[in-house]
Amino acid sequence: MPRKSRNTALTEWMHIIIRGINRENLFYDKEDYERFISTMKRYRRETNYELAAGCCMSNHVHLLINPRNNTPGKLLQKILVSYSAYYNKKYDRVGHVFQDRFRSESINDYRTLVIVARYIYRNPEKAGICKAKEYPYTYLPLDGPLSEFFASQQQFTDFLETDNADRCLEYDSKSSYKDDEAIKIIINVSGENNPQNIQGYEIKARDRILHKLKLEGLTVRQISRLTGLNRNIIQRA
Numbered sequence: 474m475p476r477k478s479r480n481t482a483l484t485e486w487m488h489i490i491i492r493g494i495n496r497e498n499l500f501y502d503k504e505d506y507e508r509f510i511s512t513m514k515r516y517r518r519e520t521n522y523e524l525a526a527g528c529c530m531s532n533h534v535h536l537l538i539n540p541r542n543n544t545p546g547k548l549l550q551k552i553l554v555s556y557s558a559y560y561n562k563k564y565d566r567v568g569h570v571f572q573d574r575f576r577s578e579s580i581n582d583y584r585t586l587v588i589v590a591r592y593i594y595r596n597p598e599k600a601g602i603c604k605a606k607e608y609p610y611t612y613l614p615l616d617g618p619l620s621e622f623f624a625s626q627q628q629f630t631d632f633l634e635t636d637n638a639d640r641c642l643e644y645d646s647k648s649s650y651k652d653d654e655a656i657k658i659i660i661n662v663s664g665e666n667n668p669q670n671i672q673g674y675e676i677k678a679r680d681r682i683l684h685k686l687k688l689e690g691l692t693v694r695q696i697s698r699l700t701g702l703n704r705n706i707i708q709r710a
Contacts, residue, residue: 486525486580487545488589488641491534491553492572496650496690498532499570505560506610509534512555522548525619526590527612530600531688535593537586539618549575578641583622587632590619592641594633601693601708602684605633655691655699662686668700683710 493499500506506529517524523539540548557570580586590613597608605611613619613633615626623629650658659668663682671679679702686696687710697704 485539485541486586487536487538487540488578488580488593489536489538489545489549490576491536491549492575493532494569494572496532498690499534499560500529500531500610501564505563508559509556510610510612512552512559516548516552516555520548520551523618524612525586525617526593528593528596528608529610530596532690535596537580537590537593545577587619587622588639589641591633591635591637592639595637595639601687601710650691650695652695652699655695658689658691659686659696659699662689671700672702679706680710683707 491499500509509529513524513527516522520541520543522541522543524536525539526535526537528535538545553571560570561567580589594611594613595605597603597611598605602608615629620626620629623632656668659671660666662685663671665671671682674682683696683702683706687693687707693704693707696702696707700707
């Protein structure tokens with residue numbers, strides 16, 4: 474666990490969730506993820522905000538951020554407007570890309586700060602995509618601003634990898650889609666009119682479909698309910 478405690482309240486730090494409009498995907502390929510990350514880095518140099526942790530999921534982004542002298546809304550507006558211009562041009566669309574209002578929570582103490590960081594780090598694993606350490610679009614440097622709360626990088630790593638029941642501000646406690654919408658996605662991804670037929674697929678083909686469904690925003694619970702597959706199978710896919 475962290476080695477230090479602070480008397481100073483950490484109210485400058487915020488956990489922020491940015492969502493795609495109408496729960497639509499923000500990222501479809503590697504180029505999209507890397508463009509958003511590079512945009513974050515560019516405005517970090519320009520505004521000097523501090524980022525302790527971040528994770529880009531397909532239709533939302535988690536950030537653990539200290540805006541410093543910037544108004545959070547204005548800072549995010551710069552980043553999101555820039556990425557939206559890229560996104561709309563690439564996908565030949567117009568209009569909003571992000572939900573109008575981001576969700577946020579203030580961090581009041583160091584313990585909450587590191588727990589939120591761990592929550593963000595383990596978000597891909599919780600979503601059933603892959604092990605947290607294998608996810609390529611998470612930012613959480615072991616020598617970053619959170620390292621001062623740990624005696625060593627190994628202690629920090631052990632803390633991040635510890636199984637836990639952390640609950641923080643969430644993107645959505647429910648599925649991104651209603652069941653009828655989810656069924657259409659399953660049919661589109663698998664080519665099967667009956668989602669239950671996926672049970673009979675060869676393991677590698679089945680797991681490829683399950684992985685794509687999770688990237689589309691379907692929850693493990695919902696996929697299990699609609700396909701009849703065991704949650705552990707879906708979690709590992």
